[in-house]
Amino acid sequence: MNTIEQIVKNESLEDIVTVFALVKATPHLDMIIGRYKPEATRHGELQRAYARLFEMGVLAKGEKGLATKGPNWKAPSFVTENRYG
Structure with a gap:
């Protein structure tokens, strides 16, 4: 399991967005989180956390x-x- 996967699977959505939104644009962040925590993107949780x-x-x-x-x-x-190192 790579580091990004570990972070997405183990940390809260708000904590993930707090860090990754500084270095990744929204579409890329959506893709990363969708890959390892698809329920967060399916039900709009990611957009609500971001807002x-x-x-x-x-x-x-x-x-x-x-x-x-x-x-x-x-x-x-x-x-x-x-x-995570």
Whole structure:
């Protein structure tokens, strides 16, 4: 199992989006999450999580389809604990 697969399968959707939306545009993020957690894309959970993070100020609109860190951005615990290397 590769690192991305482990993260998607083991972490919350909001934590995944908090990190990956900074480096992957929405269509690519949709593809990654859809591959390893298809139920999240089928029922619109990914879009709702993305919208919630913008509303909460965790993410802000960036350039070229990427998000930027919003004023309330905080690294999820899987990042600060360096769980996946």
